[in-house]
Amino acid sequence: MVKALVEKVDYLEKQLDMNHDDAVKHVESIITEEGFSVMLVKDIDKIFKKKLGVEEYPRYTIICACGPKFAKAALDASWQAGFLFPCSFVVHEKNGKTWVSHISIMKIAPAIGLADPEAMEPVIKMTGDAVHAAWDRF
Numbered sequence: 221m222v223k224a225l226v227e228k229v230d231y232l233e234k235q236l237d238m239n240h241d242d243a244v245k246h247v248e249s250i251i252t253e254e255g256f257s258v259m260l261v262k263d264i265d266k267i268f269k270k271k272l273g274v275e276e277y278p279r280y281t282i283i284c285a286c287g288p289k290f291a292k293a294a295l296d297a298s299w300q301a302g303f304l305f306p307c308s309f310v311v312h313e314k315n316g317k318t319w320v321s322h323i324s325i326m327k328i329a330p331a332i333g334l335a336d337p338e339a340m341e342p343v344i345k346m347t348g349d350a351v352h353a354a355w356d357r358f
Contacts, residue, residue, distance in 0.1 A: 229328055234358055237318075243320060247283055254351075258283060259306055278312065307351075308325075
């Protein structure tokens, strides 16, 4: 079941040739230009340090974003699509390199039965176009 779901969604991951903090700013800037609003930026590694005393966790930053026109279109197709909001982009360190990752939440909604696939099709195309336009610029 999980493998079938993963095959239905876009999981994107790309190495960036910059340090972590610059990568976070870079991703925020580009997704904003592509119609998303940055709602929240959270450094998970810093939360682990503060709350759990974990000193040496690799950098891991979640950028929560919402495109108002994308969100409205998704909710118009199915109010349950909102359970998956907001879209997330993750900047993280792996093997000494900086990476950005994203997974298509709009494709997840019909895959797990939260929305009719036909109703979500235009939403998936619209959001996919915006994400891929940003992705090509990272």
